[in-house]
Amino acid sequence: xxxxxxxxxxxxxxxxxxxxxxxxxxxxxxxxxxxxxxxxxxxxxxxxxxxxxxxxxxxxxxxxxxxxxxxxxxxxxxxxxxxxxxxxxxxxxxxxxxxxxxxxxxxxxxxxxxxxxxxxxxxxxxxxxxxxxxxxxxxxxxxxxxxxxxxxxxxxxxxxxxxxxxxxxxxxxxxxxx
Numbered sequence: 001x002x003x004x005x006x007x008x009x010x011x012x013x014x015x016x017x018x019x020x021x022x023x024x025x026x027x028x029x030x031x032x033x034x035x036x037x038x039x040x041x042x043x044x045x046x047x048x049x050x051x052x053x054x055x056x057x058x059x060x061x062x063x064x065x066x067x068x069x070x071x072x073x074x075x076x077x078x079x080x081x082x083x084x085x086x087x088x089x090x091x092x093x094x095x096x097x098x099x100x101x102x103x104x105x106x107x108x109x110x111x112x113x114x115x116x117x118x119x120x121x122x123x124x125x126x127x128x129x130x131x132x133x134x135x136x137x138x139x140x141x142x143x144x145x146x147x148x149x150x151x152x153x154x155x156x157x158x159x160x161x162x163x164x165x166x167x168x169x170x171x172x173x174x175x176x177x178x
Contacts, residue, residue: 002022006020006049010049015051016051018049018051019050019073019076020047021047021048022045022047022048023044023045023046023066025044026041026042026043026044042099042101042103042105043099046064046069048076050076055091057091061109062097063097063098063099063108063109064087064090065098065099066087067088068087068089068090069090070085070087071085071087071088071089072089072090072091074089075089075091086163086166086167086170096108098156098159100159104116104117104121104160106156106159107156108156110125110126110150111123111124111125111126111143111146111150111153112124112125112126112143113149113153113156113160115157115160121149121153121157121160122145123145123146123149123150123157124143125143125144125150
């Protein structure tokens with residue numbers, strides 16, 4: 001149905017005036033992922049269409065989270081509007097991008113960390129360290145355990161803890177305002 005809808009929009013007068021964003025949910029209830037595919041377990045699809053603007057600046061392999069979808073849409077559709085967001089514009093090539101999930105997973109193009117709580121985490125490297133190969137079909141075992149965490153892994157762990165702490169504080173205060 002989605003394909004039919006996209007075909008209708010793209011072949012109509014609306015095509016040049018329309019921005020379409022489609023995302024999905026996690027597929028781990030449908031597909032049994034191995035331990036080495038933890039990152040894929042938490043990934044979701046994100047499709048963008050805009051005939052009026054070039055989306056080529058967003059690499060297919062860019063790391064991002066649900067938090068990044070709306071800042072990306074705002075920057076594509078609103079004229080210099082100010083907004084507050086925890087996420088980042090996926091089309092911005094001048095910043096570091098990462099993906100995170102409340103389950104404890106955070107990743108960037110250098111590696112992956114699974115946060116267990118406190119200062120405890122497991123660190124992994126991509127088996128093929130080229131970002132364009134991370135999502136390839138041939139790369140079945142995506143990650144390998146890193147016995148001694150690198151500086152990148154330590155920074156990812158701190159980033160996850162900081163982001164979750166900030167979000168907890170923000171949501172609690174929003175709740176208490178009501």
